[in-house]
Amino acid sequence: MRRRSSLPVTFLVPTLAILLVLSMVPTLYAIVIALQNRELSTPGYSWVWFSNFADLFLDRRFLNAVWVSVKWEIVTVVATMAVAIGLGVLMFEVASPRLRNVYCLLFIIPVLLPRVSAAFVWKFAYHPLYxxxxxxxxxxxxxxxxxxxxxxxxxxFAVASVDVWQWGLFFAVIVLKLLETLPPQPIEAARLDHAKRWQIHAYVTLPMLKAPLISLMFVKMIESLRSFDLIYVMTRGGPGVATETLDMYAFSQGFIESGKVSYASAMAVLMMIATVITFTFLWKRVQA
Amino acid sequence: MRPGRLIAKAILALAGFLAVFPLVWTALNALKNNVDIITRVPRLVFSPTFANISYILGRDSVLTGLYNSVIACGSAVLIGVALGLPAAYAVARYPNRFAGDIQFFVLSLRFLPPVAVAIPLMVIWLQVGLYDTLPALIVTYSLLTISVIMWLAMPAFQAVPKEIEEAAFVDGYGAYSVFWRIALPVAARSLAGAIAFSFVLVWNEFLIALMLSSSNAKTLPIVASELSQQGMNVPWGILNASVVLLSLPPLLFLGVLSGFLNSVFRQKKT
Structure with missing residues (x-):
């Protein structure tokens, strides 16, 4: 009786059609713009095909932005996972159930804040004089x-610390919940074998949680791509180009400095290709 | 063992302190006169003032930003609920060959760099004449809300015991009334968490709003960030007050979201 219903079609098709249109139109249009030479100041444009992409690879500021973005991904993902696992295990070991609930509530607060708010809070906190x-x-x-x-x-690192403040603490809560879902027998067995507390976690509990922890890292890698708000508010890519990530550079090329929309779009298209390929590959590995 | 446990507890307490203190300090600064903020030694004792807060609430730009944020996020979340929940139910309960692909497609929308979406959309909305309007922002945000609600609602619907739904079918319910009268109410708590999460996500969104608005459709995060562009000319107390105003709505969902987390992990256990 389930099978003959029209429900899957009426529920799925409109939503998927809208999602496809909303995502494919901008994506394809981004590629079209990247192959032209549009600028915000002048209305006309012509097709320049791949010259924007060729220019990018000669643009040292672009190469710097790629490097800063890669550094940002590595620093934030590694630090977030380290903080999450460290605090998660500590809560599991020494906090009473009531205290765990309190910590869980406290640790969720930073991630709920708008990135703009978090950036301001820490920009004030990092002020050299006050x-x-x-x-x-x-x-x-x-x-x-x-x-x-x-x-x-x-x-x-100062900007990355804000990102880790938001995500590391939040993920610590998830690591704790994951530890709580584990069956107690293997831990008891290890304890009877006189394993030390840290050994139990290093060799028993964390390996058991390998799959969910890798998924968690995958989520963080995706969320780390959204660094723009923090950097825009805290440093604007400065000092110099020290914190200029790809989205910050694309934004300043397209909107602040020169209005070269096509050039910015070429950058965005490269980012899109890189992330889609990387994450599709990783997703297949995670699922396998 | 003893000193180790003590150190562990101290580290946890410090982390808990670090989690909330910066925010508490911001809230305190929002109540301070400028003289009490610009001090080399932080001041805990001061005579509070409500001037910053009343200044913020009295500014047209802030009120417009608040209005835009509420309308844009509220509408996008409603669209996300109307389109995302049924689609999630269909994927969760009517397995088909494409279920895996649909899941991956919905997740992959999250990989798209926001700049890559915002630049072409800006050009498109400019050409259509909808640039810097709320409808443009609502349509763009709907992409976010639909996909996030769908992604989070799929496991929520899967967690509804199949037996309840089968029993309803036997009682003569149609497929649609099973969705309305059984699946929706049973999964309601998890779904509320998913919806709250999507609201927080678009409320906090910055880059797309920044690129798609120039004056009329600015959302609250944009207005708040602009206050700071005026540098030190704006008293810090006012900036702090705007940060507090911006942060309050997401914090209202703290309870719903932590309950959502708990329910997600309780399901995994069984």
Missing amino acids: GIATYPYRLITGGLIFDPLSKASTAL
Whole structure:
């Protein structure tokens, strides 16, 4: 009786059609724009085919942006997973059930904040003279100035710390919930064999959670692609080009500096191709 | 063992403190006069003022931003519910050859770099004459809400015990009334979590709103970020107040979302 219903068609087809149109139209149009030479200031345009792409590979600022983006992905994903697993295991080990609930609530708060809010909160906190996060440094050194956001060597890490503040704490909650779903017998067995607490986690519980942890990392890799809000508010890609990721560079080429929409779109298309290929490949591996 | 446990507890307490303190500090700064903020030693004791908050609430740009955010996000979430929930139910309950592909397609929408969507859409909306309007923003956000609601609602519908639905069929319910009267109410709590999540997602969205609006359709995150562009000329207290206003709506969903997390993992256990 289920099979003969018209429900799957009436429920699925309109939604999928709308999703296809909403996603394919901009995607295909992005490619069309990338093959032209549109600029915001002038209405006319002509077809230049692949010259935007050829220019990109000679643009040192673009190559820098690729490198910054790769660094951003690695730093935020690794740090998020490290914080999540560390805090998740600690909660599992030493927190009572009631305390766990309190921590879980607290740790979810940062990720709910708009990225713009989180960026502001920490931009104030990192202020060299009046910031609350730089205050301990001023206190210890007797008033020396430390400005993490305007030093090329620290700026990327300072911005990344906000991302990890949001996602690492949130994922710690998920790691705890995953640990709680494990059957207690293997842990008991390891304990009877006099395994130390850290050994139990390193050799028993975390390997058992390998699949969900990899999925979690996959989600974080996708979310790390959305770095724009944090960087736009906190550093605008600066100092110099130290924190200029691909989306920041595409935005400034297309809208702030020169209005070269086609050039920016060529960059966006390359990003899109790279992410779709990478994540399709990873997804098939995760599913397998 | 003892000192180890103590250190572990201290680290946890520190993490808990770090999770909320920056936000609490921002809220405190929103109540401060500028003299109490611009100090080398942070001030915990100060005479509170509501000037910043009333200034923020009295500004037209902020109120317009708030209105735009509520309308754009609210409409996009409604569209997402109307289209995403039925589609998720169909995938969850009527397995077909394409189920895997549909799931992957919905997830892959999340891989698309926002710039890659925003640039062409800006050109398209400019040509159609809808650039910088709420309808353009609502249509664009619907792509986000439909796909996220669909993605999260599929497991929620799968978690509804099949037996209940089979029993309803035996009682003579049609496929549609099983969806309306059985599946929706039973899965309601998880679905509420999914819907709240999609709202938070579009409420927090920045890049697309920034590119698709220039004056009329600016959402609250854009207005807040513009306040800071004026640099130090804007008193910090006012900026802090705008951050607090922007952050409140997502925080209202804290309870719903943490309940959602709990229900997701309780299902996995059984």
